[in-house]
Amino acid sequence: MSSDRRKPFPFDVFEPQWQAYWEENATFRVANPGEPGFDPSRPKYYVLDMFPYPSGAGLHVGHPEGYTATDIIGRFKRMNGYNVLHPMGWDSFGLPAEQYAIKTGQHPAVTTAQNVARFKAQLKKIGFGYDWSREIATSDPDYYQWTQWIFLKLYNTWFNPATHKAEPIATYTGPDPDHVRLAYVSEAPVNWCPELGTVLANEEVIDGKSEVGGFPVERRPMRQWMLRITAFAQRLIDELEGLDWPTSIKLLQQNWIGRSEGAEVHFKLADGEQQLTVFTTRPDTLFGATYMVVAPEHRIVDQITTEEQWPQVREYREKTARKSDLERTELAKEKSGVFTGAYAINPVNGEKIPIWVADYVLLGYGTGAIMAVPAHDERDFEFATKFGLPINVVVQAPGKSAEESRGFCEHGTAINSGFLDGLPTAEAKAKMGAWLEERRLGKLSINFKLRDWLFSRQRYWGEPFPIVWENGQHRAISESELPLTPPDLADFKPTGTPEPPLSKATDWVRYSETATRELNTMPQWAGSCWYYLRYCDPTNRERFVSEAAERYWMGGGKPGGVDLYVGGTEHAVLHLLYARFWHKVLFDLGYVSTPEPFQRLVNQGLIMGEDGQKMSKSRGNVVNPDDVIAEYGADALRLYEMFMGPLEQSKPWSMTGVEGVSRFLARVWRLVMQENQAGEWEMGPLSAEAALDKSQLRVVHATIKKVGEDIEALSFNTAIAQMMVYVNTFTGITPRPVTALRTLLILLNPFAPHLTEELWMRLGSKFAGFERLAADQPWPKYDAALLVEDEIEVPIQVNGKVRDRLVVSKDADKSTLEAAALASPKVQEFTSGKEIKKIVVVPGKLVNIVAV
RNA sequence: GCCGAUGUGGCGAAAUGGCAGACGCACCGGACUUAAAAUCCGUUGGGAUUCACCUCCCGUGCCGGUUCGAGUCCGGCCAUCGGCACCA
Numbered sequence: 001m002s003s004d005r006r007k008p009f010p011f012d013v014f015e016p017q018w019q020a021y022w023e024e025n026a027t028f029r030v031a032n033p034g035e036p037g038f039d040p041s042r043p044k045y046y047v048l049d050m051f052p053y054p055s056g057a058g059l060h061v062g063h064p065e066g067y068t069a070t071d072i073i074g075r076f077k078r079m080n081g082y083n084v085l086h087p088m089g090w091d092s093f094g095l096p097a098e099q100y101a102i103k104t105g106q107h108p109a110v111t112t113a114q115n116v117a118r119f120k121a122q123l124k125k126i127g128f129g130y131d132w133s134r135e136i137a138t139s140d141p142d143y144y145q146w147t148q149w150i151f152l153k154l155y156n157t158w159f160n161p162a163t164h165k166a167e168p169i170a171t172y173t174g175p176d177p178d179h180v181r182l183a184y185v186s187e188a189p190v191n192w193c194p195e196l197g198t199v200l201a202n203e204e205v206i207d208g209k210s211e212v213g214g215f216p217v218e219r220r221p222m223r224q225w226m227l228r229i230t231a232f233a234q235r236l237i238d239e240l241e242g243l244d245w246p247t248s249i250k251l252l253q254q255n256w257i258g259r260s261e262g263a264e265v266h267f268k269l270a271d272g273e274q275q276l277t278v279f280t281t282r283p284d285t286l287f288g289a290t291y292m293v294v295a296p297e298h299r300i301v302d303q304i305t306t307e308e309q310w311p312q313v314r315e316y317r318e319k320t321a322r323k324s325d326l327e328r329t330e331l332a333k334e335k336s337g338v339f340t341g342a343y344a345i346n347p348v349n350g351e352k353i354p355i356w357v358a359d360y361v362l363l364g365y366g367t368g369a370i371m372a373v374p375a376h377d378e379r380d381f382e383f384a385t386k387f388g389l390p391i392n393v394v395v396q397a398p399g400k401s402a403e404e405s406r407g408f409c410e411h412g413t414a415i416n417s418g419f420l421d422g423l424p425t426a427e428a429k430a431k432m433g434a435w436l437e438e439r440r441l442g443k444l445s446i447n448f449k450l451r452d453w454l455f456s457r458q459r460y461w462g463e464p465f466p467i468v469w470e471n472g473q474h475r476a477i478s479e480s481e482l483p484l485t486p487p488d489l490a491d492f493k494p495t496g497t498p499e500p501p502l503s504k505a506t507d508w509v510r511y512s513e514t515a516t517r518e519l520n521t522m523p524q525w526a527g528s529c530w531y532y533l534r535y536c537d538p539t540n541r542e543r544f545v546s547e548a549a550e551r552y553w554m555g556g557g558k559p560g561g562v563d564l565y566v567g568g569t570e571h572a573v574l575h576l577l578y579a580r581f582w583h584k585v586l587f588d589l590g591y592v593s594t595p596e597p598f599q600r601l602v603n604q605g606l607i608m609g610e611d612g613q614k615m616s617k618s619r620g621n622v623v624n625p626d627d628v629i630a631e632y633g634a635d636a637l638r639l640y641e642m643f644m645g646p647l648e649q650s651k652p653w654s655m656t657g658v659e660g661v662s663r664f665l666a667r668v669w670r671l672v673m674q675e676n677q678a679g680e681w682e683m684g685p686l687s688a689e690a691a692l693d694k695s696q697l698r699v700v701h702a703t704i705k706k707v708g709e710d711i712e713a714l715s716f717n718t719a720i721a722q723m724m725v726y727v728n729t730f731t732g733i734t735p736r737p738v739t740a741l742r743t744l745l746i747l748l749n750p751f752a753p754h755l756t757e758e759l760w761m762r763l764g765s766k767f768a769g770f771e772r773l774a775a776d777q778p779w780p781k782y783d784a785a786l787l788v789e790d791e792i793e794v795p796i797q798v799n800g801k802v803r804d805r806l807v808v809s810k811d812a813d814k815s816t817l818e819a820a821a822l823a824s825p826k827v828q829e830f831t832s833g834k835e836i837k838k839i840v841v842v843p844g845k846l847v848n849i850v851a852v
Numbered sequence: 853g854c855c856g857a858u859g860u861g862g863c864g865a866a867a868u869g870g871c872a873g874a875c876g877c878a879c880c881g882g883a884c885u886u887a888a889a890a891u892c893c894g895u896u897g898g899g900a901u902u903c904a905c906c907u908c909c910c911g912u913g914c915c916g917g918u919u920c921g922a923g924u925c926c927g928g929c930c931a932u933c934g935g936c937a938c939c940a
Contacts, residue, residue: 365940378938724876797920
């Protein structure tokens with residue numbers, strides 16, 4: 001890289017100067033309601049980036065893509081008279097810092113601070129207009145004090161099914177509040193990862209391996225903190241509706257929550273008083289249930305398995321327990337299972353049907369037991385075929401015989417089903433539901449795939465729980481004891497057992513004579529669940545956010561508070577779902593004023609390497625923004641990131657493309673400046689008097705219109721293309737009309753803030769109308785009257801093919817156009833000998849003559 | 853298997869149902885220069901015809917439909933990418 005090569009414009013000189021200016025003058029600082037400098041007459045605009053985890057690797061060119069987009073929007077809104085909240089911070093708790101600490105013995109707080117400093121310096125070099133006075137870090141005690149405070153709210157809150165809302169636990173009148181808290185303790189089997197020395201959420205396990213590091217994960221029962229997100233499942237689906245999110249992301253969340261309508265059905269066991277409850281989406285097929293299956297881990301297996309079958313059942317259970325999730329899915333091709341020896345009675349026809357154990361039934365979904373209808377369910381069919389169980393057809397496919405309907409899993413007509421016979425599936429479901437309910441054999445019900453959120457981690461570098469244990473009971477510590485800081489540890493190594501590293505700090509663990517502290521820490525998701533609220537009032541010591549600040553920045557009459565949220569698709573489900581959940585709890589409790597956190601969501605696409613592959617160290621195709629800035633400048637980096645293509649699309653990096661936009665910026669520079677004999681830059685031939693001709697005026701106003709509209713639509717690439725047209729229009733003109741330059745600098749300012757401020761200042765030294773900063777100017781207005789051309793070229797088509805073009809007045813009416821078209825010799829050539837059937841005239845657009 | 857997104861020149865891309873390829877890259881040609889770089893101007897989807905101008909034909913993954921007119925709308929397929937995946 002020839003960084004000492006002569007620069008096409010001196011960005012290396014003026015970019016750092018402007019960055020320093022913005023910092024010294026706090027140009028992008030925005031005041032809160034009640035603070036000096038706050039202008040209540042302006043509307044608010046809250047534009048947010050997904051804050052980064054400050055890794056040791058520094059920024060790569062993927063980061064600035066979304067950040068540049070929000071920066072352009074923020075600066076644009078500011079020029080349009082908004083109070084713009086555009087903050088940045090750090091998701092700074094997390095596993096990599098802790099693993100680095102284990103390797104090197106350096107405290108995670110130290111490495112985190114270093115990484116944050118590096119990230120911040122890199123971001124500043126790109127010239128983003130963040131309000132740095134609002135910077136936050138989730139690992140900062142002033143911040144996580146409130147993360148812990150929100151946890152206490154969750155702990156002291158329950159979901160009232162009657163009001164469909166979260167309410168203070170005091171309103172719960174049942175026997176044991178511990179059973180309904182939104183934060184509760186569970187002994188359920190969890191994903192234990194020995195390598196990482198921690199348990200993981202279901203969402204952090206991919207194909208039986210940890211998402212971080214790809215280590216094997218096994219299931220074992222442990223005492224864990226859970227958050228009752230499932231209580232909000234329905235609302236998390238319903239309240240997506242009012243949000244301006246991509247439909248694909250809404251669908252992703254809906255599928256993740258996985259609502260299905262069906263029925264619970266109670267099956268009495270053939271022997272004894274017990275019953276087995278199943279969930280089914282097809283209660284209409286109950287007459288076809290020929291056997292039942294329970295998950296191997298299901299508690300009832302111990303009670304119902306006959307002595308004769310016990311050895312086989314036990315062996316099967318042990319085998320499936322040993323299998324990791326990965327093996328379980330890998331072996332899914334072949335169904336397996338064992339008969340328990342027990343039978344149940346089908347409530348609808350009194351038939352005795354066998355109960356099997358099989359790992360294709362999952363303990364965590366529904367009731368962990370199913371009724372098998374092999375004729376109309378693929379999995380049951382496969383299983384029944386393998387083990388020779390009966391297959392009874394009870395739904396007839398449209399246009400097929402009963403025998404042909406075997407294996408038909410869609411909606412049809414009930415047959416062989418007693419009182420349901422002849423009913424279409426939907427009606428049969430409803431009738432069966434009523435029938436079951438009448439006899440107390442079951443009821444229609446709704447099930448969700450979503451599970452409660454496993455909220456504890458056996459880690460050091462995370463928020464400690466504000467909980468102590470006494471006599472086997474948990475209780476919350478007082479809010480006045482927050483923040484609860486983790487102890488200073490010298491040894492961060494996992495204990496090798498599920499005992500968390502905090503257990504090593506014996507003094508810290510001992511809370512009182514009789515009480516000890518909770519040893520788990522919160523997952524990384526916790527801090528990012530509410531950071532957008534803290535930005536509104538980041539230094540408040542009395543409250544997580546003041547009411548006034550929250551109401552102003554998060555309000556606005558829409559369901560979501562943040563006006564625009566930009567980030568990667570990788571957070572489409574987890575982060576966005578968790579944050580919505582917390583927000584709803586805070587909303588129900590009256591702490592925030594909207595039911596949703598994020599009104600408009602946009603996912604930026606991945607930036608690939610020049611080879612079209614995903615950027616990765618191992619491929620050696622990673623582009624470092626620092627190198628790009630050194631060679632082409634921050635403005636070129638920003639502009640290229642936006643010029644590559646639509647924001648949402650993934651696209652490959654191209655250094656020659658960067659060179660292209662860099663050339664464009666150099667042309668802008670040379671519109672104002674020129675090189676003298678000595679090779680120094682001086683102002684070129686400019687004229688404050690020169691008037692623009694009609695076509696130049698049209699370009700100016702068309703550009704004002706297009707750039708403004710395109711920024712609103714986040715179509716930055718076409719906005720830049722239009723500004724290139726603008727520059728090309730004026731490049732050949734001497735002297736350059738200053739008025740046209742002035743407009744250009746304002747339009748280009750959000751994209752290339754350094755260059756435009758520099759030229760703005762230089763022009764201001766010689767011409768009037770360049771007060772303050774370019775960034776302080778109001779966004780220009782366009783005159784629609786100047787956009788229309790007097791004479792337009794209209795294509796004349798014959799049978800849909802362009803045969804001629806005529807220049808006519810823009811107001812030419814239908815008959816004029818028609819006559820002109822028919823008079824065209826070219827048209828006559830193509831219509832001669834044919835009959836003109838029809839003439840389509842769209843005034844101002846085209847003429848199409850249909851001739852046969 | 854299910855859900856979603858995408859498919860347009862050599863490349864990144866653009867186009868309220870109305871002139872496909874704006875803008876940029878790359879290539880080629882010209883000007884400037886002793887020369888090169890930089891800069892400025894111009895050409896460039898494919899094919900046929902022509903000395904040339906002109907002109908014509910084909911062309912937005914594939915097949916079909918709606919329409920005076922389809923990259924755009926509808927139906928069916930194919931490919932690539934992303935997500936979910938025994939969810940009863």
